Amino acid sequence: MDKWDKRRSEILTLLCREEYGFIPSTLTSLRFELVAEDKQFCAGKVTLSKVLAAGQLGDRSFSFPFYTSIPNGKQKYPFFVFINFKDAIPDAYFPVEEICDNGFAVLSFCYQDVTSDDNDFTNGLAGVIFGGSERKADECGKIAMWSWAASRVMDYAETLSSLDLTKAVVVGHSRLGKAALLTGALDPRFACTISNESGCSGAAVSRGKTGEKIKDICNRFPHWFCANYSKYMDKEHDLPFDQHFLVAAAAPRLAYVASAKKDTWADPDSEYLSCVAASEVYGKLGLAGFVHPDRLPEVGDVFHEGDIGYHLRDGLHYLSREDWLYFIRFLKRKFQV
Numbered sequence: 001m002d003k004w005d006k007r008r009s010e011i012l013t014l015l016c017r018e019e020y021g022f023i024p025s026t027l028t029s030l031r032f033e034l035v036a037e038d039k040q041f042c043a044g045k046v047t048l049s050k051v052l053a054a055g056q057l058g059d060r061s062f063s064f065p066f067y068t069s070i071p072n073g074k075q076k077y078p079f080f081v082f083i084n085f086k087d088a089i090p091d092a093y094f095p096v097e098e099i100c101d102n103g104f105a106v107l108s109f110c111y112q113d114v115t116s117d118d119n120d121f122t123n124g125l126a127g128v129i130f131g132g133s134e135r136k137a138d139e140c141g142k143i144a145m146w147s148w149a150a151s152r153v154m155d156y157a158e159t160l161s162s163l164d165l166t167k168a169v170v171v172g173h174s175r176l177g178k179a180a181l182l183t184g185a186l187d188p189r190f191a192c193t194i195s196n197e198s199g200c201s202g203a204a205v206s207r208g209k210t211g212e213k214i215k216d217i218c219n220r221f222p223h224w225f226c227a228n229y230s231k232y233m234d235k236e237h238d239l240p241f242d243q244h245f246l247v248a249a250a251a252p253r254l255a256y257v258a259s260a261k262k263d264t265w266a267d268p269d270s271e272y273l274s275c276v277a278a279s280e281v282y283g284k285l286g287l288a289g290f291v292h293p294d295r296l297p298e299v300g301d302v303f304h305e306g307d308i309g310y311h312l313r314d315g316l317h318y319l320s321r322e323d324w325l326y327f328i329r330f331l332k333r334k335f336q337v
Helices: 004-018 097-099 123-129 143-156 175-186 214-220 228-234 244-248 270-286 319-335
Strands: 027-040 045-057 060-071 077-084 107-108 163-173 192-196 254-260 307-313
Touching: 004 143, 004 175, 004 228, 004 244, 045 097, 045 123, 045 143, 060 077, 060 097, 060 123, 060 143, 077 143, 077 175, 097 107, 097 192, 097 319, 107 143, 107 319, 123 143, 143 163, 143 175, 163 175, 163 319, 175 192, 175 244, 192 319, 214 228, 244 270, 254 270, 254 319, 307 319
Parallel strands: 077 107, 077 163, 163 192, 192 254, 254 307
Antiparallel strands: 027 045, 045 060, 060 107
């Protein structure tokens, strides 16, 4: 394990330097303020709270809101930290009542409450980090900032006696699935990392990928990454890594990749192949890794045997109730809850 810890640290440095960027400022203080609370949420089964995270990065102040949805029982609950597109609870991507009915709590935040999803680095956390100065080539893009915020929500989870801190899960969809993968790689407090249809520069391997490629994503969303990443446009074979490094960085903890058949821009086959490649690390650690047949995935495939989970559903790019129920099934099996 010591050998893997050393190699894992090298991988994380490589991924941050060449793709996602480093957060340059140091967290000097952090506090949480309860803004609102509804103990009768979901017909009285759940307590919904709004919390404000606030603190200092270096000598600059930051803040962002997030929500907790915790069942009104007496046991300690496994829980999700969900990086969401909206702050609405529930919403189309977030069946909160069903999640809580299955015995899980959820801490969620809207990514744009942290910093905007554009090339403006003067607002929110981006403005706090850079203060109007220009980013260096290896400094963080927006994905790394959303990931950093997810870890601050995990800091709050550590203050709650109602949560089982050994069963923390970070989850995100699409660009936020990329952020979830980075969070799980960087923050070992998460027992499982779930990426839903994160595609290019997320769970999907870049070499041989169909659909979206590095050139496409850097031209449209350069703010997601550090500036170094653009040098790999049309040069995937020059990468000193591929995206299975990011999936494997969760080891020896659990990882899960979900795909949709008609989400060809993300490329389900390349997401699947990333799980296959990442499995080698788990095997070397004496773990089951990715247990799968010797073929590409088919609609309806659900692979929950190993420490890397996967499913392929029909349909388009979306985070569905079906996806959440597969996640829950996998976690109940692995967490034995």
